[in-house]
Amino acid sequence: MSSILIRDLVKRHGAQVTVDRVSLEIGQGEFVAFLGPSGCGKTTTLRMIAGLTEASAGSIHFGTREVTNLPPYLRDAGLVFQGYALFPHMSVAENVAFGLQMRKVDRAEVRRRVDEALSLVKLAHLAGRLPKELSGGQQQRVALARAIVYKPEVLLLDEPLSALDAKLRTEVRTELRRLQSALGLTTIFVTHDQDEALSVADRIVVMSAGRVEQVGTPREIYQRPATRFVAEFIGLTNLFPGGLEGPGRFRCESGECFSTGSTDVPPNASVLAIRPEHVSLLRDDPAPGGACALAATVEDVIYRGALTEFVVRTASGAKLAAHLQNTDLGRDELRPGDRVIASWPADAPMLF
Amino acid sequence: MSALAITGEDSLTGGQPAPGCPGRRRRRSTAGWLLFPSLTLVLAGLILPLALMARTSVAHFDAASPDLAGFTLDNYVRFFGEPFYLMILARTLVVALSCTAICLVLGVPAAFVISRVESRALKTVLILATIIPLLMGNAVRAAGWMVLLADKGLINSALLSAGLIAEPVRILYTGSAVVIGLIAVLLPFMVISLESVFENIGTAYEEAAQTMGAPPWTAFFRVTLPLAMPGIFSGCLLCFVLAMNAYATPVLIGGPSFQMMAPKVFEQAIKVYNWPFAATIALVLMAVTLALSVASSLALQKRYGVL
Structure with missing residues (x-):
């Protein structure tokens, strides 16, 4: 060898x-x-x-x-x-x-x-x-x-x-x-x-x-x-084109503004990416504050056994995929049309 | 012959009725009917004439009447009794076998090289170059060889004027000339059939052998060649059968001094008008060709599986 x-x-x-x-x-x-x-x-x-x-x-x-x-x-x-x-x-x-x-x-x-x-x-x-x-x-x-x-x-x-x-x-x-x-x-x-x-x-x-x-x-x-x-190649990823707007803030083309979170932010970043498994969905109320959350409507639900794949659409029309582990057997089911709040940890976004 | 036994269904369920649908096995495929037209053609165009020829070969020869009459084995006795005819048979066999052997030795490397050429354009050119000899008629090609090989032909003139020989060398009307002439026709068949064999084997096996430490020659002889054996055998068989039955080349290049079987059949049937004896020679030629082909095919089948 x-x-x-x-x-x-x-x-x-x-x-x-x-x-x-x-x-x-x-x-x-x-x-x-x-x-x-x-x-x-x-x-x-x-x-x-x-x-x-x-x-x-x-x-x-x-x-x-x-x-x-x-x-x-x-x-x-x-x-x-x-x-x-x-x-x-x-x-x-x-x-x-x-x-x-x-x-x-x-x-x-x-x-x-x-x-x-x-x-x-x-x-x-x-x-x-x-x-x-x-x-x-x-x-x-x-x-x-x-x-x-x-x-x-x-x-x-x-x-x-x-x-x-x-x-x-x-x-x-x-x-x-x-x-x-x-x-x-x-x-x-x-x-x-x-x-x-x-x-x-x-x-x-x-x-x-x-x-x-x-x-x-x-x-x-x-x-x-x-x-x-x-x-994109390693695992599914939500991509938001846009640009940096001051330190720690990323303005998407669709209008939303996210906190960049991560430490190494390239100065000319044009895309913000979030893994679907980092996104969590909560029922509409009570609406949590903070930059890492936005209101959306459930569009599609695919039950995959260990996890469920959701596609939600934000108020501005951007699509967001979310993969949720099915650990809680008693959780009430989200259905297409339900209003939800999509959120993710502050260090989840990746910028390119 | 397995084509005759097409019955659909059976292969899927291994001959057993599929579970849950016991009645289905009754319904046999009608694909066998597709063989009907070709079978009819074979029957009418091959079997009947052959039967007729077999009948003719055991008839009495009467120069006065062309009708078939009587039963006799005289024709066969004459063929196998006279060394003259046995010599012709032996000569034909020797020519056919040497042609096959030489085509094999020349054809395998050529076919292998062509099959491994990467550029499609170059490959097409090489294949076309291989089959160009087939694009002209037998007689034209033979005439060309005569111009080249005759006592006063190009080769002898060149050798004479170069002072390498004092007397013209006899080439035309010898066995060598016939073998040379036949190879020119048969080699394209060999190369084309082997080329597709090597092409189908692909390069993966050679590459595997080479990564395991086999130099290219070893990879070729240990891996590619054994895999090509069935195809090589088909190519040889094709050459052998064509050489055994060659007519134009032996007549024109062999002449009266180097007689072979197929021209002899023609001579007996058309010149002497002895149809029974012509039929006998034709049947002997066919039987010997067939016997050797089947025997060699069986021998190879034992070693390499289904051919």
Whole structure:
């Protein structure tokens, strides 16, 4: 295992730049998620790290070894493909043995390590099967065993869970995280699913249009998004365009005036954002005072079990989403048309 | 042949009646009727003539009357009894097998390279370049080879004037010339069918092999090639069958000194007017081609599953 150092990595396709000066340092044994919408350059970046796509500029180091211009077979990376790419003409055991055979490991040792890797992913009993005889989840685990059996310097995962159904996905990602930390694998995980990234990664790299928008722990990314894009991409967000009006006050285009609350307010802020889960709704009376509350009418109610999603419209016509936990079983139900007061804690607003 | 057994429903429920609707299994799909037109064509255009040919091959030959008469195995005895005809069969087999082998060796790398070209425009150009030989008629192409390979043809003239040889080398009317001429026709078929095979396999398996430490050649031989085997076999079969039955190229480039099966059928039927013997040669040619194809297909099926 080694750390990964990426410096000013660029990929150009003709005039089009798909990855634009990406720089990143990933520590030994760290689990990093590349998160972004499709076409943001996250998979291209991963392919450049694996050596499957040539970098147009910049450098990549595994530890102290520069690999920028090495072909993939000399890089010593383990890669799990989106569709797994298990060799259909080889059994599970042969698939897992492939990387070891390429490293000229002797036969007895190959057997031992294949067995070990397969029991690690709990598939030892299926060693003789062909990939097409396995379920999607089992194939996924074979792909993982195949990538870690030769103890690669880095483990690269390209949307490894996207082909699985929702329930299995949660199970497999927990399992993946457990294996990763048990083996101390330096891992890069590419995904477009923010839940997946938040729940599994040590750090998240949010990418958009080929650039890194923000790098941080899941908590940092969620609670202190650096840009409007990050705030919108990670979780739903209420956005109010407008401008600052004196210290600590933000005037929305729709007319409302909010307290900015947070400490680091960019001087040219043009958008105020509030997470739906920070908004609370109260029956119209008694109307609480303070800048963080405004009168609104309930427009839409979606009951989601653990929480209820409300859409309310303020007097000026702005829409506001609010997610309320359904902790209070006896709470009287809000219905479309009800008058409410929407409020939020003073430090909830984020400004961009 | 599985197409003949289309019955709809069954596949969804694994042949069992779906729970809660016991009557549904009775209603069979009528999709089988769609095969009717093509089956009729095959029956009328292939099976009947074949039956007629089989009948002709066991008839007495009487130069005076064209009617079919009598039953005899004389024609088969003559074919398998005379080394002359067995030589023709053997020669045809050798030519067909060498053509197939050479097309395979030349076709696989070409097809692989074309399938991995990234630019769509370049790929189209390469594929067009591959099939250009097919755009002209057999006779025209053969005439071209004759100009090139004859005793006083371009190659010999060039070699003579360069002083590399003192006497013209015999190329035309030899086995090599026929093989060269046939390869020119067959290689496009091989390359085109293999190109789509490699295209369909895609690059993911090679990339997976390479990230696991396989150099490109190893990835190709350990992963891509085994996966392409069924397609490669189809390509070989196509080449082999076409070469076995080639007519124009052997006649024009092989000439009277290098005789093959298909021209022999023509000669017996049209020149000698011995229809029974022509039918016999045609059936032997067909039977040998079919037997070898089926045998090799079964052998490969054992190794690579369904082809």
